[in-house]
Amino acid sequence: MARKSIGTIIVDEDHSPNPTQFSFVLTKAEDEFRMQKGMFIIVPSEEGEVISVVNEVFKTNRYFSSPSAVRAYETSGKTLASIFPADRWEYIIAKAKPLGIITETGIQRLMYPVSPGETVYSPDKQTLTRFLGLQSTKGLNLGVIGQHELEVRLNLTRFLQKHAAILAISGAGKSYTVSVVIEELLLRKKEEGRVAIVLFDVHGEYKGMADDKSPFASSIEVFPAALIEFATNSLSGRQFAIYQPQMSSVQTRELSKITSKLYKEKTKQGITYTIEDILKEIEKDDQINPRSKEALLGWLYSLKGTRLFGQIENPNLENILKPGKLIIFDLSELTSLKLKQMIVSYILFRIFDLRKKQLVPPTTIILEEAHQFASESKLEMAIARPIIETIAREGRKFFTSLILVSQRPVKLSTTALSQCNTHIIMKILNPYDLDYIGKSSEGIDKATLGSITSLGVGEAVIVGNAVNHPISVKIRKRKTTTMETKNLEESAKSFDK
Amino acid sequence: MTNNMGVHDKIDKVIDDISKKIQKYNEHRKLFQNLFKQAKKTLNPSKFPVNFGIVTTDSTFTKKVPSTNIDGLKIAGVDGGVIHRSLNFFDIALIRAVGVLFYHRQGDNPLVRYFPEEQPFPDILTSIEPLSQNELETLISIWRMQKEIRCGLSLLEEDQPDIIMLDGSVLPVLDSREVKQSEFLLQQYLNLKALYRKLYSKCQRNRVALCGVVKDSRSAILTNKLAAILPHLSRLKGFEQLIEIDYRPIVRQLRDTDLLFNILDTNERTFEFLLTKFNDETDNKLPDFEIHCFYQKTAEFDTPLRIEFPVLNIEEGNLVEKISSLVNAVSKYNPEYGLPNVIIEADARARIQETDADILVDEIAAKIGYTSFSLQKRRSRSPFKTGV
Known part of the structure; x- marks a missing residue:
């Protein structure tokens, strides 16, 4: 879209232009240019071009400005529009907020008002792309800024290095957006820099991405929860204590002694061991206080019952994490939240460890229903929270990124969410969630926050590190399908055959 | 205190007088209106005496x-x-x-x-003719x-x-x-x-x-013509009441509308x-x-x-x-x-x-090196806002 003049700055009844706001009248016909809220505009000034965002658009018409006159005329049984050429008196006025001046040295703050009578332009794509901090060719193409038909291509580093969050009510298009992000990551060429992607699929929604028909089938591996096993010998006493938060510090210390002993005797010799071996060691150790021993055995038998603790790690994370590959851990068949949390905790711990040792590529971890894993509740109920918070705090140094996906941001760990520097926010109605987003999203202003409740399906607001200014995006059409969607009637009929 | 009371009394009296005058005027006006309202179907203006200057083709009053x-x-x-706008050296008018x-x-x-x-x-019209205020208004x-x-x-x-x-x-x-x-x-x-x-x-x-x-x-052209004819209408039903009152001051105040x-x-x-x-x-x-x-x-x-x-x-x-x-x-x-x-x-x-006129005056002032303030006549540049 080339730059074109669309209006003229006016002195309206409320106030004259000032450094924080001005009004302009649209000089183009409505069918020629459709002014919309959220649009960016350009006003030339001596210092450079002032870029502004339209935060209010309204129509005015002198024939309809007096309710009593409208009523009086229309009592004749005719409409005002049939008595007077009222349509010729309709004007569109927009209020805009200056965001800064584009100068040769960058974006400067506006300290001086724009002049009444100055022409208002619609910015060209290049200017807008530069101002918003988007990329013109490479970058993750999430969709378009509808009003400007401008592709939203996010810089990979700006978007992911400091983590991201996708927040919306159920049905607003979170999973769709996640699919689009994944597609964009998978589409990246080697020379553009590719990351490994790990997705925890809580509802089994993403298996469809790996279908034979999927253009990404060869880049995706799905692992059902039943196949997942932890390498018991890779776990320390403290890690066991994370899975059983009720374990006392004395019991943890005793267990650590046992795992250290087994590490020396077996792991160092290249021999693996299981949780059964740990249990035997505890039983034959006379030095442990009998009461501690009994409790410790109880905790470990309970963990053994999960059948997650095996001899070797399955799948082997070091082998499966490859650049440009997506690993889906399908947790949909698990009903126990604790088991899901243990799996997430183990895998995240391992990925972060492997990344520190640079044994796996930079990795992006997508956590669906993140509020289930990184909730603010007690540790027993949020086993995965410590490692999620650790990665949220330290992951950027090791290029381990998180994308937290949630419909209840208010229940998410404050530490984790505050470290997500980019937020993709879709429709949210809950006032507590909105309030929480307002407090935790960097750069979100009142107007943008207010627009969240009225977003349509597939529409999102992106705020934070990935963009220089909040933008409204219509998420692009995805190339893959995820879970087959049926309505309630179809589902009932299919079961009742 | 006494002075204040005196002023209040005077104001009360003035208000009282004005109210009475208005009431009386309204009563007479209503009488006038009612008479014509009743007689409008029967009055034939084409038959009014010629020397009263009512020339019409219509044969009914309404x-x-x-x-x-x-x-x-x-x-x-x-x-x-x-x-x-009246400026120091000339007058300027915007007309369309x-x-x-x-x-x-x-x-x-x-x-x-x-x-x-x-x-x-x-159109932007200027005059440098030496005209009085009234002449200038006529010109505009x-x-x-x-x-x-x-x-x-x-x-x-x-x-x-x-x-x-x-x-x-x-x-x-x-x-x-x-x-x-x-x-x-x-x-x-x-x-x-x-x-x-x-x-x-x-x-x-x-x-x-x-x-x-x-x-x-x-x-008040019609009212005046009708007032002049009134004595000739006194034979009509109801109009005799008018003869009993002095209707001439009422007519003087009454506009046609x-x-x-x-x-x-x-x-x-x-x-x-x-x-x-x-x-x-x-x-x-x-x-x-x-x-x-x-x-x-x-x-x-x-x-x-x-x-x-x-x-x-x-x-x-x-x-x-x-x-x-x-x-x-x-x-x-x-x-x-x-x-x-x-x-x-x-x-x-x-x-x-x-x-629009202000902008024009400002532009002219800027062009000739004056401030628009000094270009305007003294009486239009009061240092205080009016009406506030």
Whole structure:
């Protein structure tokens, strides 16, 4: 879209232009240019071009400005529009907020008002792309800024290095957006820099991405929860204590002694061991206080019952994490939240460890229903929270990124969410969630926050590190399908055959 | 304290007197109105004594305006706008006139044309003639009327309306004493009269009805004529009461529209009557036009309009019936405001904002190296805001 003049700055009844706001009248016909809220505009000034965002658009018409006159005329049984050429008196006025001046040295703050009578332009794509901090060719193409038909291509580093969050009510298009992000990551060429992607699929929604028909089938591996096993010998006493938060510090210390002993005797010799071996060691150790021993055995038998603790790690994370590959851990068949949390905790711990040792590529971890894993509740109920918070705090140094996906941001760990520097926010109605987003999203202003409740399906607001200014995006059409969607009637009929 | 009480007493007395006067005036006015309201069906103005100057073709005091279908008709309105600034060395006026034409199509909104255009740039006129304040105001009125009539003429050149309605009088109404005192003004006035004559002639040639629509007329011409006739009407039922009171002071205060507001029903008009001849001593050798007028109530809660028209030989039935029914058709929509829609639209388009004049003065001041403040006359640059 080339730059074109669309209006003229006016002195309206409320106030004259000032450094924080001005009004302009649209000089183009409505069918020629459709002014919309959220649009960016350009006003030339001596210092450079002032870029502004339209935060209010309204129509005015002198024939309809007096309710009593409208009523009086229309009592004749005719409409005002049939008595007077009222349509010729309709004007569109927009209020805009200056965001800064584009100068040769960058974006400067506006300290001086724009002049009444100055022409208002619609910015060209290049200017807008530069101002918003988007990329013109490479970058993750999430969709378009509808009003400007401008592709939203996010810089990979700006978007992911400091983590991201996708927040919306159920049905607003979170999973769709996640699919689009994944597609964009998978589409990246080697020379553009590719990351490994790990997705925890809580509802089994993403298996469809790996279908034979999927253009990404060869880049995706799905692992059902039943196949997942932890390498018991890779776990320390403290890690066991994370899975059983009720374990006392004395019991943890005793267990650590046992795992250290087994590490020396077996792991160092290249021999693996299981949780059964740990249990035997505890039983034959006379030095442990009998009461501690009994409790410790109880905790470990309970963990053994999960059948997650095996001899070797399955799948082997070091082998499966490859650049440009997506690993889906399908947790949909698990009903126990604790088991899901243990799996997430183990895998995240391992990925972060492997990344520190640079044994796996930079990795992006997508956590669906993140509020289930990184909730603010007690540790027993949020086993995965410590490692999620650790990665949220330290992951950027090791290029381990998180994308937290949630419909209840208010229940998410404050530490984790505050470290997500980019937020993709879709429709949210809950006032507590909105309030929480307002407090935790960097750069979100009142107007943008207010627009969240009225977003349509597939529409999102992106705020934070990935963009220089909040933008409204219509998420692009995805190339893959995820879970087959049926309505309630179809589902009932299919079961009742 | 005593002084204050005295002032209060005086104020009370003044208010009391004013209230009583108003009440008395209203009582007499009502009596007047009621008499004519009762007698309007029986009075025959064509039979009024000739020497009282009521020349009419109508045989009833009031007439119901026939309704008419305006589908397929083109109805035009013309109005002008003016803003004036007096500066130290000269006067400047921004003047524009707009003609609007509504082409009424069956079952559809009217098609609208503007003359010369929707929002024409105003003419900027300056005068360095040594004129008094009154003469200057007369000059600006002449300029405005010239602009309006030229606009009407251009409308006739580009389209063929069925009627043109001018906002205000259909005559060049000016203070003739002012005009005659200045050769410059007289010349301007003669030019203006020539334009009016041209408009009448052109309307006649093109068989276009022409009228001026005066809202809130302050005229008392009809009331005065009726007052003069009143002694002759005392034989009529009810009118004998008037003889018992001194009605002359009431008549002096009464405007035509005050009298007629309650006499006329909605969609009713008075008899038409000769208002004046177009020619005066400046042009009495030229072919003349008779200017007639009538009052018409187009809206229930609004004062009657005064409709003036030159009697043009357009060979098309009864001209008064045509004008009154068309004015009614385009003014009847709002029970509280009975002005024709074409004039409302033309007025809105022609109106010039005060700020437009300010901008112009600022620009001129900047160009000649003055501040606009020093360019303005001393009396218009009060250091304090007024009206606050």
